[in-house]
Amino acid sequence: MVDSKQQxxxxxxxxxxxxxxxxxxxxxxxNTVSMAFLEGYSGLTKVGGETTFRLGIGNFTRVVGHPDxxxxxxxxxLLCVLTVPISTVLALLIxxxxxxxxxxxxxxxxxxxxxxxxxxxxxxxxxxxMFNVIGSIGTRRPMIVSYGVVNDIIRFFGxxxxxxxxxxxEYWANMFVMVVYIVWNALPFKILVLLGGLQSINKQYYDAxxxxxxxxxxxxxxxxVPLLSPMLAYVVITGFIGGFKEYTSIAGIFGENMGPAHDxxxxxxxxxxxYDSLEKDNQGGASAAALILFGIILVVTLINLWVSKKRTxx
Amino acid sequence: MSESIxxxxxxxxxxxxxxxxxxxxxxLGGVYLFLFIMAAIVLFPxxxxxxxxxxxxxxxxxxxxxxxxxxxxxxxxxxxxxxxSLGRLFMNTMYVGLVSTLLSLAITIFTAFAFARLEFxxxxxxxxxxxxxxxxxxxxxxxxxxxTVISFGWLxxxxxxxxxFLVSIFYIYLLRQNFLQIPNELYLAAKVDxxxxxxxxxxxxxxxxxxxxxSITILKMMGAWNSYIWPRLVANDEAHRMITxxxxxxxxxxxxxxxxxxxxxxxxxxxxxxxxxxVFLRKYIMSGVSRSGIKG
Numbered sequence: 001m002v003d004s005k006q007q008x009x010x011x012x013x014x015x016x017x018x019x020x021x022x023x024x025x026x027x028x029x030x031n032t033v034s035m036a037f038l039e040g041y042s043g044l045t046k047v048g049g050e051t052t053f054r055l056g057i058g059n060f061t062r063v064v065g066h067p068d069x070x071x072x073x074x075x076x077x078l079l080c081v082l083t084v085p086i087s088t089v090l091a092l093l094i095x096x097x098x099x100x101x102x103x104x105x106x107x108x109x110x111x112x113x114x115x116x117x118x119x120x121x122x123x124x125x126x127x128x129x130m131f132n133v134i135g136s137i138g139t140r141r142p143m144i145v146s147y148g149v150v151n152d153i154i155r156f157f158g159x160x161x162x163x164x165x166x167x168x169x170e171y172w173a174n175m176f177v178m179v180v181y182i183v184w185n186a187l188p189f190k191i192l193v194l195l196g197g198l199q200s201i202n203k204q205y206y207d208a209x210x211x212x213x214x215x216x217x218x219x220x221x222x223x224x225v226p227l228l229s230p231m232l233a234y235v236v237i238t239g240f241i242g243g244f245k246e247y248t249s250i251a252g253i254f255g256e257n258m259g260p261a262h263d264x265x266x267x268x269x270x271x272x273x274x275y276d277s278l279e280k281d282n283q284g285g286a287s288a289a290a291l292i293l294f295g296i297i298l299v300v301t302l303i304n305l306w307v308s309k310k311r312t313x314x
Numbered sequence: 315m316s317e318s319i320x321x322x323x324x325x326x327x328x329x330x331x332x333x334x335x336x337x338x339x340x341x342l343g344g345v346y347l348f349l350f351i352m353a354a355i356v357l358f359p360x361x362x363x364x365x366x367x368x369x370x371x372x373x374x375x376x377x378x379x380x381x382x383x384x385x386x387x388x389x390x391x392x393x394x395x396x397x398x399s400l401g402r403l404f405m406n407t408m409y410v411g412l413v414s415t416l417l418s419l420a421i422t423i424f425t426a427f428a429f430a431r432l433e434f435x436x437x438x439x440x441x442x443x444x445x446x447x448x449x450x451x452x453x454x455x456x457x458x459x460x461x462t463v464i465s466f467g468w469l470x471x472x473x474x475x476x477x478x479f480l481v482s483i484f485y486i487y488l489l490r491q492n493f494l495q496i497p498n499e500l501y502l503a504a505k506v507d508x509x510x511x512x513x514x515x516x517x518x519x520x521x522x523x524x525x526x527x528x529s530i531t532i533l534k535m536m537g538a539w540n541s542y543i544w545p546r547l548v549a550n551d552e553a554h555r556m557i558t559x560x561x562x563x564x565x566x567x568x569x570x571x572x573x574x575x576x577x578x579x580x581x582x583x584x585x586x587x588x589x590x591x592x593v594f595l596r597k598y599i600m601s602g603v604s605r606s607g608i609k610g
Contacts, residue, residue: 006432006433006434007434007435009511010428010432010433010434010437011434013424013425013427013432014424014425016420016421016425017421017481020421020477020481021481024455024477024478024481025447025455025481027458027462028454028455028456028457028459028462029447029450029455031458032455032458035457035458093348094348094349097345097348098349100342101342101345101346101349104346108349112352112353112356113596113600114356114357114592115356116603117536117588117589117591117592117599118585119539119558119561119584119585119588120540120542121540121542121558121561121562122558122561122581122584122585123363123581123585125561125565125577125578125581126360126363126581127359129362129366129572129574129577129578130362132569132574133569134570135571144377145375145377145571146374146375146379149362149379152377152378155378156378166569166570167570184355184356187356189603216341241451244451245451245452245453247543251542251562252562254569255562255566255567256562256566261570271453271543274453274456274457275453275547278456278457279547283457286457287454287457290451290453290454290457291454293451293453293454294450294451298449301449
C-alpha cells in the first residue's frame, strides 16, 4: 500500500509539469476540437461576451471547399510521396556503403550528419541562391547576368538552363527544388538510424552469404533489408510525419511568399494554411484544418504500421 | 570423408577467391566513389555559402562563377551583422534558450523522478496519457495557445517564447528511462541513511544521468536557435525577435538580383554556432537524435 505521505510528495514533484500541461496541452485539445465543430465560436470572441454558435461541420466544409486548401494538400502530399522514398533509398545505400568500409568511415559519417545541425531557414536561403537566376527573365529576349551555380553546372554538361524559382517559373521546377532541399535535409537522421541498425546485425548472416558467394545485390535485398526492416519502418513513419508538417524549408527558399514572385502562396503547405487562417483570425478554420492534418497523419501512420507489421522481420 | 569434401570443393573455392580478389577492390572502389560523390553533394551548399560570403557582388554575379573568390572580402560579414542587427538577435535568442533550458531541465528532472521512483495512484495511466499526446501535431496546440497567450497579455514578451514549451513529454520519457536503470537498492540504502528524496535526486540520480541531461540541453538550445513559426506569430517585434526570424525578415527577397554575398555572410554567421556545438558535442547530439526523430 502506498502511504499517503508519498502520494502527496509525488504530486508536488509533478505539480509544475501538470499545471503547464493542463494549460498548454489539455485545454488546447478540448478548445481546438470545440472550435472546429462549433460554428461561430472562437477562443477570442468568447472573452467578449455574447456569441452565438452551433454544432456543425461548417468549418470543415468551408476549409475543404477552399481552393487554397486543395493546393496546400496537393503540395504536402506530393512532397511526402516524393521525398520519403527518395531519401529512404538514398540513406539506405549510403548507410550500407558506410558500413562496408573501414578507413574514413568516421569522417564520412560526420560529413553525412552535418545537414542535421543546420537552420532550415538559413540553409534554404543558400539553396535559393544556388538555384536563383539573375537577369530579366520572362521578357521576350531575356538578358541573363548569372544563371546560378546549378544552371551553370547543367550548362557545363550541355543541358539547358531552367527557371527554377524566379518569377515565371513552373510548378514542377519549384517542386524539384523543394524535393532536393528536403531530401538533403532528411538524409542525416535516416542515415544515423539505419547505420545504427546495420551495426547491430549479426555478422554470421553475412559470413554465411560469403560462403555461398551470394552476389552483393542479393545480400542487400535478402539479408540486409529484411533485418533492417524495423529501422526502415521507423524512418519511413517519422519521414511521413515530418513531411506532412513541412513548412520552414519552403519559407527558407521562397520566403514568406511561399511561392515564386508571380504566384505567391503556390507552394504553401497544410501547416502554412493553418497559420494563415490563424493570422486572419479564422480560428474555426484553423482548428478544422489542424484536425484534418492530425487525421491524415494518424491514418498514414496506421497504414505504415500495418504494412510494416506484415513485412517486418524481427 | 573430410579429405574428399575438401578436394571436391577446392577448384570452386579457388575460382571464387580469384573472382573476389579481382572484384572486391573494384567493388570497394565503387563504394568509395559513391560515398565521395554523395559527400560532395552534401557539402556543396556549405561550400557555396562560405565562398559566396567572401566574394564581391560583381564577382558573385559572374557567369560561369568562380569556385574560389579572387579577392577575399570580409566586409560582407560586417555588413551582414549590422543589416540584420545580428547582435541583438543573438542576445535575444541566447536569453530565451538559456532560461527555457534551465527551467525545462528542472521540470523534466522532477517529473521524471516522480514517474521513475515515487508511487502514487494512477501513475501508469497518467504516463500513458502523456505519451499519447506526443502523437498530436503541435499545430493543434498552437491554435489555442495563440489565443491563450493573447488573453494573458503575453504578446511580444520573452515569457511567450519560453513558458508554453517548458514541458516536453519526450524529454521526460527519455530521462525516466535513464532513471529507471539506476538500481533501486541505491534508493533504499539512501532512505535507510535518512537521505531526503530531494537530496538523493540531486546527489545520485542527476549525476548518473548527466549524458541524457546534456543531450536535452543541446537539443533545447538548438530548438531555440532554429525556432521560427511560433516566434513569428507571437513575438516578432524589435525587442524580442529571435535569430531565425530576424534573418528571414532582414533578407525578404530570396530570388532576383539580391546582394547574395551579404545574405550568405549572414547565413554563415547564423549557422556558425550550430557547427561549433556539433564539432564539440557531436556524441550527445547523435545519441539524442537517434532516439527522437525530432529536429531541434
